Amino acid sequence: MVFTIEMLGEILDYLDKSIEKLASEAFENLEIEGRSSIENFLENQFDVRLENMLVVKKSSVHHLESGMKNTIIQRKQIILGKISNQYKN
Numbered sequence: 001m002v003f004t005i006e007m008l009g010e011i012l013d014y015l016d017k018s019i020e021k022l023a024s025e026a027f028e029n030l031e032i033e034g035r036s037s038i039e040n041f042l043e044n045q046f047d048v049r050l051e052n053m054l055v056v057k058k059s060s061v062h063h064l065e066s067g068m069k070n071t072i073i074q075r076k077q078i079i080l081g082k083i084s085n086q087y088k089n
Contacts, residue, residue: 003054003057003059003063003064003068005067005068005071007057008064008068008071008072011050011053011054011057012071012072012075014053015046015049015050015053015075015079016075016079018049019042019045019046019049019079019080019083020079020082020083022042022045023038023042023083023086023087026038026041026042027087035087038087039080039083039084042080042083043076043080046076046079046080050072
């Protein structure tokens with residue numbers, strides 16, 4: 001299967017919503033101690049969920065071209081930055 005930038009965009013859109021929901025629950029319930037712990041948790045969850053979604057598509061982060069990897073890195077920074085700003089106290 002050829003993995004396209006459109007497919008990656010769909011996955012990243014889904015991840016955006018998924019991580020925002022997870023962040024809301026994490027900050028609301030404060031099950032994880034400290035803000036930096038929650039941010040680390042969210043970052044790890046982004047990576048795990050991304051890889052799982054790519055595996056379903058018969059791919060992996062390691063198999064993507066560098067432009068797609070850069071897109072992922074940029075999108076991850078945007079998502080996590082937005083969440084960080086939203087929950088700053």
